[in-house]
Amino acid sequence: MATDIQTIKQRFGIIGNSVLLNREIEKALLIAPTDLTVLITGESGVGKEVFPQIIHQNSARKHGPYIAVNCGAIPEGTVDAELFGHEKGSFTGALTDRKGYFEAADKGTIFLDEVGELPMATQARLLRVLETGEFMKVGQSKGQKTDVRIVAATNVDLLKAIRDGKFREDLYYRLNTVPINVPPLRDRKEDIYLLFRKFASDFAEKYRVPAISLKPDAQQVLEKYRWPGNIRELKNITERLSIFEKDREISADELKTYLSAPALEQHPAVITQDSNTNFSTERELLYKILFEMRADVNELKRMIYGKTSHEMPRPIPMPQSHSIQMVSDVIPEEDEKTLSLNEVEKDLIIKALERHNGRRAEAAKDLQISERTLYRKIKEYDLEN
Secondary structure, three states, rough: OOHHHHHHHHHHOOOOOOHHHHHHHHHHHHOOOOOOOOEEEEEOOOOOOOOHHHHHHHOOOOOOOEEEEEEHHOOOOOOHHHHEEEEEOOOOOOOOOOOHHHHHHOOEEEEEEEEHHHHHHHHHHHHHHHHHEEOOOOOOOEEEEEEEEEEEEEEHHHHHHHHOOOOOOHHHHHHEEEEEOOOOHHHHHHHHHHHHHHHHHHHHHHHHHHHHEOOHHHHHHHHOOOOOOOOHHHHHHHHHHHHOOOOOOHHHHHHHOOHHHHHHOOOOOOOOOOOOOOOOOOOHHHHHHHOOHHHHHHHHHHHHHHOHHHOOOOOOOOOOOOOOOOOHHHHOOHHOOOOOOHHHHHHHHHHHHHHHOOOOOHHHHHHOOOOHHHHHHHHHHHOOO
16 A cells, blocks of 8 residues: 555655655545545645545546536535536526536546535535435426535534534535545644755746755744645745745745744744753643742732732642643632633733833743744733833
């Protein structure tokens, strides 16, 4: 199977060696010879559209038609006519009979991208195709058969859509016979630089310029960035760098100007090597602040609630295992009801700024968060003045 996966990657231009990616490709190959319905999930830009092609080209239907339909791009008023066809005179503008995609894809595969965007009435029609293999054209009173395999994809949380009354539960389970979940780029860190190099080479050839490369610090930024737009975002940024940067070796500072600030901010400042704990999220970092600055928290509580030092709970030391404890372990239960996590964070920031006479760089260093994160928090809590 490893050889098959490598062949598939070469054939369909898939770059990467991620275990998560390989597992989903292997799953697609295993179910391709069957006629099972497949639901492909994953964030926007992860490359979901290649999996229906893998399934179709490795199935008995590979000599039949393959039709890809972007359900989200079809106006709601015409989606039924597009998918199932219509008869002449069935609505204004229907001057002739027209085949729909399900009729045109007979004996082949139809890929319904953004299936979560379909209107509820169209979902009922789609469910009928899945259950009986029949559909009716708009304006037609008699159903007709179609032999088509359905592969659907969505970046929408369909279970949430079901709870919100926007997607049929019975249709979800019909579509989700075999689930394939394409991993986001941030979970494929070993593939990010490989993809960058491939895109850099492609754009160098396209624009007839030397290929860009990254300095070591820029490569670290590239791999730590969260890539909310996934592969599509990486490709777009590589193209812009290839066009606009005169220096073909890109530094970290140059690269950051092309990246989304919120996605950069989701990474806390790197903790120095003498730190015994590695914190990967701002939430965990806040817990660390609460532990290391517990004297400030206690003083804050005294200021707010008027408690004396002998009434304060004894600070809980950081466990030897360095596991993260909940805030409720630090703040007693009666204080939890009135002192929210946001209030504690806000007051810690205020005190740090006061200690350093408003010097944000030093306050950020004291709090062990990045200056960018501190600036965002100051704006969030309206502390500009």
